[in-house]
Amino acid sequence: MDIIFALILNSLMIFGVNALFTEGMIFAKLRNKMLLKIKENYLKPLFLCPPCMSSVWGLIGWFVFYNGSIILLPFYCLSLCGLVILILNYMPNESI
Numbered sequence: 001m002d003i004i005f006a007l008i009l010n011s012l013m014i015f016g017v018n019a020l021f022t023e024g025m026i027f028a029k030l031r032n033k034m035l036l037k038i039k040e041n042y043l044k045p046l047f048l049c050p051p052c053m054s055s056v057w058g059l060i061g062w063f064v065f066y067n068g069s070i071i072l073l074p075f076y077c078l079s080l081c082g083l084v085i086l087i088l089n090y091m092p093n094e095s096i
Contacts, residue, residue: 003066003068003072003076005065006061006065006066006076007076007079007080007083008083009061009065010057010058010061010062010065010080011080011083011084011087013057013061014050014053014054014057014080014084015050015087017047017053017057018047018048018050018053020047021047021048027047031043031048050084050088051081051084051085051088053084054077054078054080054081054084055077055081057080058076058077058080058081059073059077061080062077
């Protein structure tokens, strides 16, 4: 799979996971319980902060969507973080 296509799919996956844990969504109660027991900094890469999620979900997406040379993995995660930040900067605040 082309790396650009993999980055786009991975960023969509990050925003999807992030949305599932927002208030009013299916995993909101789980999020609230986890926030009571686990420090917020540990949960940011899992579902709280889309740019931070690029590290954990980028690793997962690398093996699911691309699975290229492992040497390129850090560049993939950094590119994914940049793409997520670009999307966040150009997305209207009402849609978050």
